[in-house]
Amino acid sequence: MTLSPPPPAWRPVRGNDVTLASQLADDLTRRIHEGLRPGSRLPSIRAMAQQAGVSRFTVVEAYDRLAASGLVQSRRGAGFFVAPRDTARAAAAVPAPEATLDTPARIDISWLLRSMFRESAAPGMPGGAGLLPADWLDAEMIAGAVRAVGRTVRGNFLSYGHPQGFPALRQQIAAQLQGIGVPAHPEHNLLTTNGVTHGLDLIARLLVGPGDTVLVEDPAWFVIFGRLAAIGARVIGVPRTPAGPDVEVLEKLAAQHRPKLFIVNSVVHNPTGHTLSAGAAYDVLRIAERYDFTVIEDDTYAELHPGNAMRLSVLDRLNRVILVGGFSKMLAPSLRVGYVAAAPTLLQKLADLKMLAGLTSPELGERVVHRILADGQFRRHVERVRVRVDEARERCARRLLDLGMRIRDMPHAGMFIWADCGRDAEGLARAAAAHNMLLAPGSLFSPSQAPSTYLRFSASMVDNAPAWQLLRQLVREPA
Numbered sequence: 389m390t391l392s393p394p395p396p397a398w399r400p401v402r403g404n405d406v407t408l409a410s411q412l413a414d415d416l417t418r419r420i421h422e423g424l425r426p427g428s429r430l431p432s433i434r435a436m437a438q439q440a441g442v443s444r445f446t447v448v449e450a451y452d453r454l455a456a457s458g459l460v461q462s463r464r465g466a467g468f469f470v471a472p473r474d475t476a477r478a479a480a481a482v483p484a485p486e487a488t489l490d491t492p493a494r495i496d497i498s499w500l501l502r503s504m505f506r507e508s509a510a511p512g513m514p515g516g517a518g519l520l521p522a523d524w525l526d527a528e529m530i531a532g533a534v535r536a537v538g539r540t541v542r543g544n545f546l547s548y549g550h551p552q553g554f555p556a557l558r559q560q561i562a563a564q565l566q567g568i569g570v571p572a573h574p575e576h577n578l579l580t581t582n583g584v585t586h587g588l589d590l591i592a593r594l595l596v597g598p599g600d601t602v603l604v605e606d607p608a609w610f611v612i613f614g615r616l617a618a619i620g621a622r623v624i625g626v627p628r629t630p631a632g633p634d635v636e637v638l639e640k641l642a643a644q645h646r647p648k649l650f651i652v653n654s655v656v657h658n659p660t661g662h663t664l665s666a667g668a669a670y671d672v673l674r675i676a677e678r679y680d681f682t683v684i685e686d687d688t689y690a691e692l693h694p695g696n697a698m699r700l701s702v703l704d705r706l707n708r709v710i711l712v713g714g715f716s717k718m719l720a721p722s723l724r725v726g727y728v729a730a731a732p733t734l735l736q737k738l739a740d741l742k743m744l745a746g747l748t749s750p751e752l753g754e755r756v757v758h759r760i761l762a763d764g765q766f767r768r769h770v771e772r773v774r775v776r777v778d779e780a781r782e783r784c785a786r787r788l789l790d791l792g793m794r795i796r797d798m799p800h801a802g803m804f805i806w807a808d809c810g811r812d813a814e815g816l817a818r819a820a821a822a823h824n825m826l827l828a829p830g831s832l833f834s835p836s837q838a839p840s841t842y843l844r845f846s847a848s849m850v851d852n853a854p855a856w857q858l859l860r861q862l863v864r865e866p867a
Contacts, residue, residue, distance in 0.1 A: 400442055408442050409449035416450065420459050420470055430460060430468040498614075512852035514845050514859060515817070515828035518658070518689075518803060519721050521848050524776050526769050530720055533759040541755065549751035551743050552735075553580025553727070557758040561727050564761070569702035570711060576732040577706055579739050580749050583724040584688050584714040588612055588651070590738050590745070591684060591710060591728065596621045601645040605633055607806070607833035607842070609658045609686070612651060623835040626650070628660060630797045632668030635675065642679040649682050655697040656689035659833055659844040660806045661781075661799020669698045676708055687713035691770045692777055693801045706731050715757050718770055725749075725757045777803050780847040787856060788845060791863050803847045806830075809863060813843045816862060825858055 400408050416430070431439060436447045451468050454460040460468045512521065552558065558574040565572040572578055581587040592612070596602055598620030604612065606625025616623050624641055627634040633652060641647070652672065654664040664672075676683050685700050690713065701711040706729060714726030728738060742749070760766050778801070785795055785805050794808040809816055813829035820827045830842030849855050 400440060408446045409453065412436075412440055412442065412446060412450040413453040416454060417457075417459060420454075424470050426470050426472045428470045429466075430470070432467055512849050512855060513826045514849045514852075514855055515820075515826040515843070516846045516848060518717065518846060519848065520717070520773065520777070520803065524773060524848075525718075525720065526765075526772075527720075529760060529765055529769060530723070530756065533756045533763075536759050537752070537755045541752075549748040549754070551748055552578065552739050553749055554751050554754035554758060557725075557754045557761070558727075560758055560761040561729075565711075565729060568699065570699065570729060571705050572711075572729045577729050577735060579728045579730075579735055579742065580754055581712075581714075581726040581728060581742070582746075582749050583716055583726040584686065584712050585611060585726075586724075586749075587712040587714070587726050587728045588684065588686070589615055590741055591712070592616055592619060592621075592649075594734075594737055594741050595682060596648050601647040603638070603641055603645075603647045603650040603681075604835055605652055605657070606835060607659055607830060607844075608651070608653070608835075609688075610832045613835050621648075625835045628657060628662070629668075630660070630662045631665040632662075633672065635668055635671040638672065639675050639679075642675055642681065646679060647681045649684055650676065651684040651686060652700070653686050653688070654690075654699050655687060655693050656800075656802040658689060658802070659804045659828075660797070661802040661804055662797065663693060663800055664698045664700070666698050669700055669703055673700060673704055673708070683709045685709055685711045687711055688717060689802050691718050692774055692803065694774065701729065710734070718766075718773060719757065719760065723753050723756065725753045774801075777847055780850040781805060784845060784847050784850050791860055793843075793863070805845045805847070807843055807845055808841050809843055810841055813840050816843070819862055819865070820858070823858055823862075825855060 400411060402408070406414075430436065430451065433444050433447045433451070437444045440447070451460065451462075455462050455468065459471055461471050462468055552575075555574065557580060558578045562572045562574040562578055579587075581590065592602075592615055596616065596619050599622065600620075601622045601624060602616050603624055603626050604616075605628045607628060608625075613623055622645075624645060624647075626638045626641060632654075633650075638650070642650075650672070652664075654669070656663060672683065683700055683704070687699075690697065699711075701709045703709075711729040712726065713729075714724075716723050716725065728735070730738065760769075781799060781803060785798060785807075788805060788807050789795065792810070794810065795805060796808065799805060813827070814831055817827040817829045828844040830840030830844070831837050833842075833844065834840065
């Protein structure tokens with residue numbers, strides 16, 4: 389059976405934002421859903437082009453879209469046919485996002501990660517993943533870079549990229565790091581990664597084995613805890629103070645456990661928002677030298693610092709310190725582009741491990757980031773975002789204080805506030821989950837997972853009126 393010509397009511401709308409191929413595909417999709425019999429043969433490409441008044445290329449694109457969606461099937465030499473109902477229904481079925489958070493008996497890292505990446509956990513959630521709202525970022529800047537890359541790359545995507553990453557991007561990153569005093573050479577010291585987490589994972593897999601001790605800050609970003617545990621490492625926390633890690637405790641633990649690594653946020657610590665002091669920085673490097681361990685400097689949120697921050701990688705000159713940074717927080721969460729800066733011998737081993745794990749990192753995203761950096765837009769964009777984040781964080785802090793929470797040391801920068809709610813934070817998080825609100829309890833930010841009265845709040849919640857209303861209600865309820 390051949391599909392009849394498009395009904396007279398349908399005509400291509402030229403000059404519309406919707407392409408002609410999309411218009412034709414949408415019309416045919418509607419007719420299939422309205423009951424066109426399975427097995428019916430669509431008009432040939434030539435016939436449909438004549439009937440619809442469009443080019444053959446437009447028809448080919450429309451038919452290919454229908455085939456890709458499972459609504460029609462292509463039979464070599466015979467044409468396109470309406471797919472069986474079960475196939476079409478399965479292709480059209482899109483699971484609806486779960487609307488509510490589950491309420492576990494005990495909150496753990498896996499639950500918080502799953503909850504952070506649910507559709508309902510938008511950037512305005514108090515316990516979100518540290519993503520900035522879309523309207524705080526610059527979608528047009530990124531779209532413009534994507535268009536510019538698309539016009540220039542042509543055949544470059546038909547082969548693997550460079551194992552160390554897009555060379556022009558590494559040159560741009562090297563220039564930025566050299567500008568703040570990090571002696572990073574694009575060939576000898578830099579490797580691109582699929583974000584900061586990927587970089588930390590490569591380092592951990594290269595340098596840490598089962599039974600090895602790794603020191604981390606307490607509190608700290610918890611994802612690395614799980615990755616190190618999967619390797620079989622022993623993870624021990626070093627208390628974090630406003631000036632940096634407690635260096636007396638650090639030295640005692642280093643002497644006792646002889647760690648392989650120490651992972652630290654020098655600039656804009658997650659979750660407290662503090663930055664390393666000069667004295668603490670020198671002490672950390674002195675202890676690392678004395679007890680022969682490597683320091684990983686996580687620079688994820690460094691752009692949110694107003695400038696002139698103390699960095700271990702500047703003082704150490706990438707001898708014992710490995711610097712890890714990225715761009716997704718400031719540009720777009722899905723633009724997973726990061727980097728590792730390290731000594732040449734170590735960097736080559738990391739590049740080899742990167743190739744064994746996934747060959748090269750995707751060059752499209754790296755070219756987009758390079759375009760943004762090279763055009764000089766990134767610096768101005770960061771300044772705009774920083775001003776907005778600072779204003780939002782200060783407003784959030786005042787509102788949390790008004791709710792009766794305590795902030796022991798106000799954050800200097802960044803998007804997080806580490807606040808004491810005066811009760812078991814995990815219990816409060818479970819109560820919030822029952823109302824479909826995500827809170828991040830402090831116990832998860834410690835490698836010991838000990839009970840905590842602290843919560844990490846994101847500044848992106850600042851204008852989420854329902855969240856503030858519910859939070860006020862929850863903190864006033866008896867524990």
